[in-house]
Amino acid sequence: MIHTRILMVCLGNICRSPLAEGILKSMVNSDFIYIDSAGTSAFHKGELPDIRSINIAKKHGIDITDQRSRQFKASDFDIFDTIYVMDDSNKTNVLALAKNNNDRAKVKLILNESNTEITSNVPDPYYDKDQGFEIVYNMLHDACTCISDKL
Ligand code: 4NP
Numbered sequence: 001m002i003h004t005r006i007l008m009v010c011l012g013n014i015c016r017s018p019l020a021e022g023i024l025k026s027m028v029n030s031d032f033i034y035i036d037s038a039g040t041s042a043f044h045k046g047e048l049p050d051i052r053s054i055n056i057a058k059k060h061g062i063d064i065t066d067q068r069s070r071q072f073k074a075s076d077f078d079i080f081d082t083i084y085v086m087d088d089s090n091k092t093n094v095l096a097l098a099k100n101n102n103d104r105a106k107v108k109l110i111l112n113e114s115n116t117e118i119t120s121n122v123p124d125p126y127y128d129k130d131q132g133f134e135i136v137y138n139m140l141h142d143a144c145t146c147i148s149d150k151l
Pocket of ligand 1: 010011012013014015016017039043124125126
């Protein structure tokens with residue numbers, strides 16, 4: 001039975017949060033942990049993850065092609081226990097939809113889970129080449145390892 005629900009959030013829900021969703025799903029038992037992702041924008045609503053995210057995930061044995069972009073909504077606060085955002089801008093946009101302190105307490109920067117990172121923001125790789133996606137993948141892998149260790 002599901003006991004923990006985690007939502008990964010970025011801006012477009014096509015680059016960073018689909019990777020975070022796929023990586024964490026590969027580390028936990030889906031009978032108990034439900035994981036989803038969303039974007040603060042609807043720019044890419046209904047779209048597959050970016051091909052560069054699909055490829056870097058595939059390189060590590062993870063298939064994220066079942067994912068489709070959707071926009072974060074206020075009711076997500078009622079479903080999810082923890083909402084991991086990729087950067088400060090995502091955090092501001094998600095917190096703007098919070099109804100109370102209970103909602104606000106659910107929002108965390110994902111890199112704060114892994115203390116090895118100097119920066120607390122996962123850089124937006126959208127305008128990068130493939131190397132940016134490799135860097136993002138490694139950051140998210142480290143953070144998801146820390147998250148799954150605690151679950
Ligand atoms: P993501 O990357 O937030 O990691 O999915 C982006 C994807 C699309 C855009 C920006 C960031 N965009 O401006 O369309």
